[in-house]
Each structure stands twice: as C-alpha cells, then as structure tokens.
Amino acid sequence: MKRIKIVGILTIVVIALSIALPMKENIQDFKDGTQAGHESYSPGMSAPSALCHLKIAPVAAPDSLYNEALGQTVSYRMNSVDTFAKVPFWAHLFTPFFLIAAIAYLLGFIALVKLLIAVSKKQVFTEKNVHYLRFFAYTQAALYVVHWLQVTVDAYYGAQQVSIPGYEVVGSLGTGTDWTLVMIVILFAEIFAVGVKIKEEQDLTV
Numbered sequence: 001m002k003r004i005k006i007v008g009i010l011t012i013v014v015i016a017l018s019i020a021l022p023m024k025e026n027i028q029d030f031k032d033g034t035q036a037g038h039e040s041y042s043p044g045m046s047a048p049s050a051l052c053h054l055k056i057a058p059v060a061a062p063d064s065l066y067n068e069a070l071g072q073t074v075s076y077r078m079n080s081v082d083t084f085a086k087v088p089f090w091a092h093l094f095t096p097f098f099l100i101a102a103i104a105y106l107l108g109f110i111a112l113v114k115l116l117i118a119v120s121k122k123q124v125f126t127e128k129n130v131h132y133l134r135f136f137a138y139t140q141a142a143l144y145v146v147h148w149l150q151v152t153v154d155a156y157y158g159a160q161q162v163s164i165p166g167y168e169v170v171g172s173l174g175t176g177t178d179w180t181l182v183m184i185v186i187l188f189a190e191i192f193a194v195g196v197k198i199k200e201e202q203d204l205t206v
Contacts, residue, residue, distance in 0.1 A: 085158035108139035
C-alpha cells in the first residue's frame with residue numbers, strides 16, 4: 001500500500017509539472033496566434049491567421065553557417081519551423097472545444113487525486129474509483145484529440161501556403177503526444193473496471 005501511495009504521488013507531481021511547465025509557452029502561442037489573426041483580419045476577409053508548426057525536410061544541398069569556435073563554416077539543416085498561415089474561419093471553432101476539453105481534463109486530474117486518497121484509505125476496488133479513473137483517462141484523451149485536430153488543420157493549410165528555399169514541408173510537427181501511453185491509460189482504466197465487477201460478483205456469490 002505504501003508503494004502505491006508513493007507511485008501515485010509521483011504520478012500526480014509529474015502530471016502537474018507536465019501541465020504547468022508548458023503553460024507559459026502555450027499561452028504565448030495562443031496570444032501570438034490571436035494577435036496575428038486580428039492584425040491580418042480586415043472587413044471582407046474570411047481567413048484570419050493561425051500559428052502552425054510545420055515539419056520540413058531539405059531537398060537541396062545543406063546550407064552553411066559560420067561557427068566561431070571552429071573558425072569555419074559548417075553545414076546545417078532545419079527540421080521544423082513555426083509560422084503563420086491563413087486558415088478558414090471555421091478552423092477557429094476548435095478553440096472553444098479545446099477550452100472545454102482542458103477544463104474537463106483538470107476535473108479529471110482532480111478525480112485522479114481523489115482516487116489516490118481513496119486508495120490511501122484502503123478503498124480500492126469500488127465503483128467510485130472506476131468512475132474516477134475512467135473520467136481521468138477519457139478527458140485526457142479528449143484533450144489530446146482536440147489539440148491534435150487543431151494542429152493538424154492549421155498545419156494542413158500552412159503546408160499549402162509556405163515556401164522555404166531548399167526545403168519542402170512534409171507535414172505537421174505534431175503535438176508531442178504519446179498516443180500509445182494515452183491508450184494504455186484507457187486500457188488500464190477498463191481493466192480496472194472489469195476487476196471491480198468481478199470482485200462484486202464474487203462478493204455476491206460468497
């Protein structure tokens with residue numbers, strides 16, 4: 001039981017840091033995108049700007065830059081670029097869904113904390129804990145899905161508009177989401193739910 005408490009606390013700390021550390025950068029990206037949209041919008045324009053993250057690949061010989069420590073030029077290549085692109089107005093409709101999903105995810109995080117508290121009181125295999133774990137798993141997945149859709153749509157339009165000498169746009173940079181991990185969390189939530197159901201059936205049999 002003590003080991004579960006320690007692992008649970010570490011899990012909550014890691015999740016909290018994963019939310020807090022990128023928050024400043026995400027807020028700044030949102031401000032940049034919003035400001036660019038307002039600056040580029042004018043009456044009659046139906047395509048405000050959005051910040052997009054693009055993955056690029058070289059199609060020509062590598063360019064070079066000067067390395068002061070080596071005292072010579074060295075080749076370099078770029079793998080990604082952040083830029084602005086015009087997107088249809090409907091693409092910005094993802095924003096309210098993202099905010100709703102973010103709020104739901106925070107509530108899911110609270111549910112995870114409640115689950116840890118229940119486990120610390122030796123209340124493990126209960127329907128309430130199933131609800132807590134499922135709520136956390138699916139709100140996390142929902143947030144990542146909405147974010148991925150937003151990034152993918154923005155990158156799609158950005159790839160059609162951006163031209164970089166010596167490079168080609170090969171797709172979206174992505175969100176850094178480990179979808180395998182997301183699915184494992186959902187899988188364990190469902191396994192836990194089955195375990196609770198089996199325990200309840202055994203209790204009734206006894």
